[in-house]
Amino acid sequence: MNQISLLAPGHSGCAGCCDAMAAxxxxxxxxxxxxxxxxxxxxxxxxxxxxxTSWDVPWIHSxxxxxxxxxSGIEAGLKALGKKEKxxxxxxxxxxxxxxxxxxxxxxxxxxxxxxxxxxxxxxAYMNTGVQRSGATPYNASTTTSPAGKVSFGxxxxxxxxxxxxxxxxxxxxxxxxxxxxxxxxxxxxxxxEIEGPTYIHCHAPCTTGWGxxxxxxxxxxxxxxxxxxxxxxxxxxxVVTKVRKxxxxxxxxxDYLKMQRRFKHLFTMEGGExxxxxxxxxxxxxxxxYGL
Amino acid sequence: xxxETTMDKSKMVVVxxxxxxxxSVKVCRPxxxxxxxxxxxxxxxEDLSQFMADGEIPNCEYINVESEFxxxxxxxxxxxxxxxxxxxxxxxGLELMHEVLFNVSGMRLPIVMTxxxxxxxxxxxxxxxxxxxxxxxxxxxxxxxxENIQEASDMTAQLFKISEDKxxxxxxMACMDGFILSHVYEPVxxxxxxxxxxxxxxxxxxxxxxxxNPLTFGAFADxxxxxxxxxxxxxxxxxxxxxxxxxxxxxSDMYGRYFGGLIDEYQTEDADIIIMAMGSIVGTIKDVIxxxxxxxxxxxxxxxxxxxxxxxEAIKNVIKDAKVVVVLDKNISLGMNAGALFIETKSVxxxxxxxxxxxxxxxxxxxxxxxxxxIDKIIDDAKEIMKSGIKTESQFTDLKEELV
Numbered sequence: 212m213n214q215i216s217l218l219a220p221g222h223s224g225c226a227g228c229c230d231a232m233a234a235x236x237x238x239x240x241x242x243x244x245x246x247x248x249x250x251x252x253x254x255x256x257x258x259x260x261x262x263x264t265s266w267d268v269p270w271i272h273s274x275x276x277x278x279x280x281x282x283s284g285i286e287a288g289l290k291a292l293g294k295k296e297k298x299x300x301x302x303x304x305x306x307x308x309x310x311x312x313x314x315x316x317x318x319x320x321x322x323x324x325x326x327x328x329x330x331x332x333x334x335x336a337y338m339n340t341g342v343q344r345s346g347a348t349p350y351n352a353s354t355t356t357s358p359a360g361k362v363s364f365g366x367x368x369x370x371x372x373x374x375x376x377x378x379x380x381x382x383x384x385x386x387x388x389x390x391x392x393x394x395x396x397x398x399x400x401x402x403x404x405e406i407e408g409p410t411y412i413h414c415h416a417p418c419t420t421g422w423g424x425x426x427x428x429x430x431x432x433x434x435x436x437x438x439x440x441x442x443x444x445x446x447x448x449x450x451v452v453t454k455v456r457k458x459x460x461x462x463x464x465x466x467d468y469l470k471m472q473r474r475f476k477h478l479f480t481m482e483g484g485e486x487x488x489x490x491x492x493x494x495x496x497x498x499x500x501x502y503g504l
Numbered sequence: 505x506x507x508e509t510t511m512d513k514s515k516m517v518v519v520x521x522x523x524x525x526x527x528s529v530k531v532c533r534p535x536x537x538x539x540x541x542x543x544x545x546x547x548x549x550e551d552l553s554q555f556m557a558d559g560e561i562p563n564c565e566y567i568n569v570e571s572e573f574x575x576x577x578x579x580x581x582x583x584x585x586x587x588x589x590x591x592x593x594x595x596x597g598l599e600l601m602h603e604v605l606f607n608v609s610g611m612r613l614p615i616v617m618t619x620x621x622x623x624x625x626x627x628x629x630x631x632x633x634x635x636x637x638x639x640x641x642x643x644x645x646x647x648x649x650x651e652n653i654q655e656a657s658d659m660t661a662q663l664f665k666i667s668e669d670k671x672x673x674x675x676x677m678a679c680m681d682g683f684i685l686s687h688v689y690e691p692v693x694x695x696x697x698x699x700x701x702x703x704x705x706x707x708x709x710x711x712x713x714x715x716x717n718p719l720t721f722g723a724f725a726d727x728x729x730x731x732x733x734x735x736x737x738x739x740x741x742x743x744x745x746x747x748x749x750x751x752x753x754x755x756s757d758m759y760g761r762y763f764g765g766l767i768d769e770y771q772t773e774d775a776d777i778i779i780m781a782m783g784s785i786v787g788t789i790k791d792v793i794x795x796x797x798x799x800x801x802x803x804x805x806x807x808x809x810x811x812x813x814x815x816x817e818a819i820k821n822v823i824k825d826a827k828v829v830v831v832l833d834k835n836i837s838l839g840m841n842a843g844a845l846f847i848e849t850k851s852v853x854x855x856x857x858x859x860x861x862x863x864x865x866x867x868x869x870x871x872x873x874x875x876x877x878x879i880d881k882i883i884d885d886a887k888e889i890m891k892s893g894i895k896t897e898s899q900f901t902d903l904k905e906e907l908v
Contacts, residue, residue, distance in 0.1 A: 284581025
């Protein structure tokens with residue numbers, strides 16, 4: 212497994228860091244003939260403190276909100292210079308850079324049909340700046356800008372459905388994955404980078420610091436999100452769901468997932484918490500029905 | 505020896521300024537063009553799009569981005585893989601690029617961009633002044649200002665050569681007054697392909713994003729390192745000071761056209777009054793000077809071609825023996841009651857033994873016409889300053905008192 216070395220250890224990610232895992236799996240799927248763009252975020256900061264770098268592939272960070280455009284330019288530049296055929300272009304960013312501040316540039320890149328793969332490493336809040344809510348923060352998660360309090364259960368809205376937004380752009384391949392399933396992720400990244408046109412991978416990535424669980428539990432928490440139905444794993448080709456990872460007849464209740472994490476702790480102590488947990492169970496049930504999990 | 509422009513009339517064609525610029529871009533053999541349409545830059549990108557549609561720009565990709573922010577961001581990527589990269593914008597579009605401008609110069613990507621200078625909102629105005637590019641003076645972009653269509657178009661090739669110099673590697677703006685130059689038809693010599701292929705070597709940067717030699721671009725620098733990046737950018741700007749001159753000379757030798765290096769001079773040698781200005785207004789000023797010279801008024805023009813890097817020594821040399829210096833600014837630094845060229849000029853005279861009064865006029869904002877009578881009035885004021893000293897350091901010109 213030579214490819215593991217494409218993201219060198221020694222970076223400053225937390226113990227149990229989700230970004231390091233997701234980035235490593237992405238490179239294992241993409242191989243070494245690629246150019247990676249990262250927007251501003253934990254991944255960028257922890258891997259490239261000048262004059263050091265963890266990246267053993269060409270890598271560029273420009274700004275927070277422009278990874279889609281930078282990737283477009285890399286692809287166009289390689290094409291113009293006759294170098295595109297072999298080299299894959301990959302953008303890898305967090306949920307803030309993808310769902311929120313960078314959405315316009317990503318939309319433009321997908322609409323124009325650049326040949327690249329965008330990988331969203333979704334840890335469901337702005338972790339680099341200290342756990343503020345993003346458009347990917349789930350319903351009732353407590354963050355520093357959507358804290359639970361006497362009159363609040365935390366984030367008042369469910370996650371933005373980014374894969375659906377990308378699929379609506381006519382992307383030939385959109386897939387969700389989870390860092391708890393490396394084989395799944397590596398295979399999907401490989402497939403995405405081999406398909407011509409703009410393709411998208413959305414990786415669920417629990418953050419030990421932001422979500423509040425032991426640094427040894429990253430994979431366990433990620434697995435539980437899948438087993439409850441809160442994070443369905445599927446592939447869409449040309450806008451149609453073509454493959455779903457079944458989670459078995461007996462689904463884990465969402466409590467099993469929520470109770471592992473500090474960000475949902477208030478749901479187990481506040482009055483009315485039970486009803487709120489039931490609403491989260493409804494979200495899981497809807498996923499189970501929609502995707503036939 | 506002052507250089508002259510001798511135009512080969514047989515080569516001249518009457519075209520719109522935007523077309524002349526688009527033609528120059530094409531002749532410079534760009535690999536990636538990325539732009540978002542905005543008045544009055546639109547004709548440039550439309551002409552380039554037509555060239556692309558007609559297959560006239562080989563080995564080039566045109567990216568129809570969804571905003572100016574992405575226009576320049578895309579060029580970050582293309583320039584970093586070693587593609588010669590071009591954009592054009594103005595006003596709101598340039599302001600939207602603000603964050604990316606710093607990023608491009610910090611990563612030392614030699615992108616060239618035409619700015620069809622326009623006022624900024626609010627109130628919204630599509631007409632010309634130079635507030636848009638002046639507001640970006642600290643972003644680390646070389647800025648040259650063109651006097652006419654020929655210069656705006658020739659400048660494109662000069663700037664690629666300056667920006668892509670391995671000792672410089674800084675981006676640049678070719679500033680041309682919106683509408684006044686972008687939409688006007690004049691006889692020009694379109695940039696010659698054969699000479700340009702000799703003048704401008706292919707872009708071959710020392711460092712690119714290349715899987716066979718993986719490098720990291722855009723790392724973060726902690727306080728132990730950040731200062732040195734800034735220092736090196738400033739060093740590159742100082743190197744550009746010399747390069748702007750030598751490239752203008754080289755251009756003159758090869759093409760026979762010269763519009764100044766860092767600056768240009770007109771009737772300054774014995775001038776008591778020297779007017780400093782940037783952009784298309786210098787044509788109007790030259791006409792006024794020609795008329796006044798017939799009446800023995802000793803007035804001259806210092807055309808500032810490079811605003812960044814700022815040509816402090818060149819300016820000092822020209823104005824040191826003048827009796828009054830008048831600085832015209834199509835911009836204002838609000839809260840300073842003065843324009844940028846005036847502020848910079850005054851600042852470079854401090855700590856020197858040059859003791860010449862400098863007076864500033866904010867002029868032509870939001871496309872307000874600048875008739876020769878306004879220049880006459882300003883020169884009358886300057887004569888008064890020669891007699892009885894400076895009373896008003898900096899002021900608005902042609903202000904409609906009844907509206908304020």
